Amino acid sequence: MSIQSLGVGSGLDLEGLVTQLLQAESEPKTAALDAREESVEAEISAIGQLKSKLEDFQDSLDDLRSETNLKGREPTINNPSSDIEPFTAEASNSALEGDYQITVTQLASGSRIETADAVDGGFSSTADSVLSTGTGSLTFKIDATSDAFTIDLSAGDTLEDLRNAINDSDDNFGVTASIIATGTVDGGAKLVFTSDVTGDGNDLVIVNDNDIAELDRLSTTNSLETIDYLSPVSSAQNSKATIDGIDVESDSDKFENVIENVSFTVSELSELAADGVTYQASKLSIGFDTEQVKENIQAFVDNYNALKSEIDILTNYGESDLEEDGALAGDSLVRGIQTGLANILFSSVDSSDLGTIYQIGIEYTDDGELEISSTDNIGFGSGEDRLSDALDDNFDEIAALFTDEENGIAVRLYDFVEEYTNYSGLLKTREDTAKDQREQIYDDRETLELRLASTEQILRDKYLNLDQTVASLNSTSSALLATLG
Numbered sequence: 001m002s003i004q005s006l007g008v009g010s011g012l013d014l015e016g017l018v019t020q021l022l023q024a025e026s027e028p029k030t031a032a033l034d035a036r037e038e039s040v041e042a043e044i045s046a047i048g049q050l051k052s053k054l055e056d057f058q059d060s061l062d063d064l065r066s067e068t069n070l071k072g073r074e075p076t077i078n079n080p081s082s083d084i085e086p087f088t089a090e091a092s093n094s095a096l097e098g099d100y101q102i103t104v105t106q107l108a109s110g111s112r113i114e115t116a117d118a119v120d121g122g123f124s125s126t127a128d129s130v131l132s133t134g135t136g137s138l139t140f141k142i143d144a145t146s147d148a149f150t151i152d153l154s155a156g157d158t159l160e161d162l163r164n165a166i167n168d169s170d171d172n173f174g175v176t177a178s179i180i181a182t183g184t185v186d187g188g189a190k191l192v193f194t195s196d197v198t199g200d201g202n203d204l205v206i207v208n209d210n211d212i213a214e215l216d217r218l219s220t221t222n223s224l225e226t227i228d229y230l231s232p233v234s235s236a237q238n239s240k241a242t243i244d245g246i247d248v249e250s251d252s253d254k255f256e257n258v259i260e261n262v263s264f265t266v267s268e269l270s271e272l273a274a275d276g277v278t279y280q281a282s283k284l285s286i287g288f289d290t291e292q293v294k295e296n297i298q299a300f301v302d303n304y305n306a307l308k309s310e311i312d313i314l315t316n317y318g319e320s321d322l323e324e325d326g327a328l329a330g331d332s333l334v335r336g337i338q339t340g341l342a343n344i345l346f347s348s349v350d351s352s353d354l355g356t357i358y359q360i361g362i363e364y365t366d367d368g369e370l371e372i373s374s375t376d377n378i379g380f381g382s383g384e385d386r387l388s389d390a391l392d393d394n395f396d397e398i399a400a401l402f403t404d405e406e407n408g409i410a411v412r413l414y415d416f417v418e419e420y421t422n423y424s425g426l427l428k429t430r431e432d433t434a435k436d437q438r439e440q441i442y443d444d445r446e447t448l449e450l451r452l453a454s455t456e457q458i459l460r461d462k463y464l465n466l467d468q469t470v471a472s473l474n475s476t477s478s479a480l481l482a483t484l485g
Contacts, residue, residue, distance in 0.1 A: 014466065018459045026452050033445055039327075040438045046314045046327035047431045050334070051421055053310040058417045060303040063296050064410035067093060070296065070399035072289035075262070080280040084271040087241075087264045091286050095261035101281040103270040106240035108198035108253050110174070111232040113206065113220065118188025121217055125189050126160040126179050136215055139207040140166070140175050142197050147173035150209070159191055162218070166193075173197070175204065191218065195236065199251025202236040239266050242281075262286060290391045293398060297387070300410075301362060301370045304341075308369055311338065333430060340416050345370075349407045352400035354390060357409055360398055361387030 063069045073091035086104040116122035123130075131153045141148035149171035151162065159179060166177040174196035181189050195204040208219035208229070216222075219229045238249040248258045256263040262284075270279040315334055316326040328334050348355050361372040361383030372383035380386070390398055402410040420427045 018456065021459055022452060022456055025455060026448070029448055033441055033448070037438065037441045040434050040441065042327040044431060044434045044438070047427055047434065049310060050314060050328070050337075051427045051431075053307045054337075054417050054421050054427075057303045057307045058414060058421060060296070060299045061410045061414040061417065064300055064402045065408060065414050067399045067403050070293055070402060071396055072292050073097075073261075074287050074289035074291075075264075076285045076287065078283040078285070080271050080282065084268060086268055086270045086282055087266045089262060089264040089284055091263075092261040095259075095286050097288070098259075098286050100259060100284045100286075101244050102264070102284050103242045103279040103281045104239070104266045105242065105269065105279055106237065107266060107269065108239040108251065109234070109237050110195035110197050111203040111236040112195075112234045113193040113204060113230050114233050115191045115217060115230065117182070117186055117190070119186040123159050123189045123191070123217075124185075126158065126163075126181070128159050128189070129155075130157055130159055130162050130218060131155055131212065131214055134212070136208075136210040136212045138162075138215060138218060139209055140172075140193075141205050141207065142173070142195070142202050143205055144199075144202050145173075145197065147197065149173065149175075153215070159189060163191060198236055198238070198253070200236065200238050200249075202251070203232050204236075206230070241266065242279075259284075259286075288391065288395045290395070293391065293395075294387070297360065297362070297398075298372070301372060304345075305369045333426060337420060341413065344409065344412045344416060347407075347409070347412075349401050349404055349409060351404040351407060353397045354394055354401050357401065359386060360390045360401065361385070 071093035073093060073095045075089035075091050077085070077087070077089060079085055087102065118124045133155045135152065135154050137150050137152045139148060139150045149169050151165045151169065153162065157165075163177040163179055166172065166175060176194045176196070178192050178194070179189055180192055193204060193206065195202075197204070204220070205225075206218065206220045207225065208215045208222050211223050216229045220231070221228055238251050239253050239255065240247065240249050241255065242248065243258060248255060250256075250258075253267065254263060254265045264284065270282065272278065273280050311334060314326045314328040315331065317329050346356055346358065354360060362370055363373060363383055365371050372387055374382055374384050376382045376385070381389075400408070402408050405411060419425055422428075
């Protein structure tokens, strides 16, 4: 039914009357829905902010619940001068503290093979054919390993073709072929094979698979490996070093566990002394990685304080009518988080001689935040002093304090926070409930709009009849007055 303009016939302000009645009906209900929606939106936003801060705190806990980040050893190297740095070092968490005098006297290398000079049966140029008729193949391998690949050759293939085929082979395990043009008639062009497989006994072997005479000049041996042709110009060799005067070797540039739980990688020979013969030692010191542990502990304190600050904002009660309460003021879920964190933070860990995190300098401020204090307020030393003492005297006990599988502070805090932050956790459940409430508000708005439209139509029908009745009476009255006049 169409909405008609009211009051035209009667001259009464029926349109205004309908508008006022609809406003009286809709305004309190709309205001209530707006208030509900504002509250729910604020709750959803607050839950998101809380979850984000909890996840940041959880990240710092993840670093602290791993022994790797709390029991690290820090290798320090002092070289005779800054010009030469013979090696770098790594140490596992179980490495013992100690100092070692190390010299690097030889670097690991692979073997190198060259073809003969042109005058001795080699090649005069890169365009020389390596095979004049038929087909053949060369197999490149290292006897001490399973590494091998084969290059097939056909009549007319040049020295340059062979070089390219070697370098482009998908199965190449580390052989590089290059051509050196000597610039002399006698020298000609030399094909050089370099292997990156290091270590004594790992010389490159090139097998003339078909025993073709022309390919002997590119091979180290025949198909049965009973005849020698080319010999390495330089053989593969080990790295060599001395540790506190003891000779050690490795088939690569990395020495592993020659010092227990320590590895070092050599890159250049040690610096020579003034006599030009004696190698000068570098000092390798293995100590505790205290700086990394301090950084992890400080990150833990900072992220806890950031979480507390966010919770304070979200749960704040306004001190006046002009100051609104936080979106989660008085919320039982947040109180549960606060209580749970507090119960775990300063609980005792029997598996660590330190007992509690107070012994590594962490304490509460008057505002309920965590800090590592720089002043001694209660006679037990400052937080910085206690942390320094723990790092010096009980380094590995710090790890036990945080990482014990059952009682470790970081382990328990991480698991506690996980109950709230995981995909099916308490915060997700709470967020889903709030979103369902928001959807219900949308539905309630639609219902209200339909109800108001129906009410408007009823009012218009009602006052249209009144308008028409009054108009009819006015018309009759005018007619009677005209007759009497």
